[in-house]
Amino acid sequence: MSRRPPRGEYIETDTGNKVARKATLVGTQNIMLGGKTVIQQEVMIRGDLARSVQSSSSGGTPASNTAVAIGRYCFLSRGCCLRPPGRLYKGSFTYMPLRINDHVFVGPGSVIQAASIGSHVHIGAKVVIGEFAIIKDYVRILDGSVVPANMVIPSFSIVAGQPARVIGEVPEGGHETFELRDLYKTVGNNLPPAPS
């Protein structure tokens, strides 16, 4: 007999993010979630690897230290790992921010070290995205791909292989499958009963 209501699997924030209690978020002050993002169990996000060298062009504006920025309706499946990429910049090592736009699906067990990921990107299971890869909008990355470091993937590509190559294009009208709003509704604590 518990006096308190049972604690759900997810923590739901005001902006609609659903973060699993068993997710490991390191350096949460440097992680930005856009809202309505799902973070499943055993996901690891390395927010502590923030930028240590500021670019000189930013001038007098206060330095934003965001290490990982995630847009709306993203879905991070179980066991994936997001970490900002790092490299030598002007003679000293620095991490650079990892930016993910809206409606990005990351499959289970994937490791993401990209510089930027566009909107409506589908990343399969056990994918490795190398450091400073740039992925544009509407890209589908198939399971087990290894995207090499610094690769730029154009919009509407289908990518697979080890190392990954563009193997096709998203067919016309196929971009509707990238919508993640319905998937967002399937996880959480107080789910409506499944329609029978």
Add this chain to the structure above:
Amino acid sequence: MSSSSKRHSILPPVSAGPRPPVQFSSPLTIAESAVLTGSHTISISSESVIHPRARLDSLGGRITIGRRCIVHERSTVGAIGTEGPAKGADKAEGVTLGDYVTVEVAAAIEAGGTLIGEGTTVGVSVKVGAGAVVGRYCTLTPHTVVVAGEVIPDFTVIYSNGMRRTDRRGVTELRNKGQTRQIEVLRRMIPTNPAKFQT
């Protein structure tokens, strides 16, 4: 359950195994959430970095980590493999990492006389079998599998599901320099607590 306002983690307690004897040389960066377990000695030389949630398991033998190594999160050094230790391998030696070795995210290095040479990069989700000997300045690209007992010569690059070539760029000095710079930055970023592991 206590009704205190402190939020208790529902994660299982990290100390799942026996506490191993450790030998640390300072300066050393080891995150508090790294997991050190096993019965043999784990020795880590100076200026190495162990990321949070990295797992060092010395149940299958002694683990020796050289100078200026980086062990990334979720990797396992000294996993007990399915096939057991290789024949003829010294059972007391689990895993030996040379100097300047990088073990990337989710890589697994099995115990049983496994040797990783100086300056080698073990890529994301690589499996290195028990008793394998990887030479100096090798690059194992993501998802590579090195079977138990395999010997890989120096400067080998393994890529694309087992293709091999020799790295003739001669950039070992630069590579070491880059690693040193990276460690300098990581040392400032990762809160270190070696005392937690020393008994």
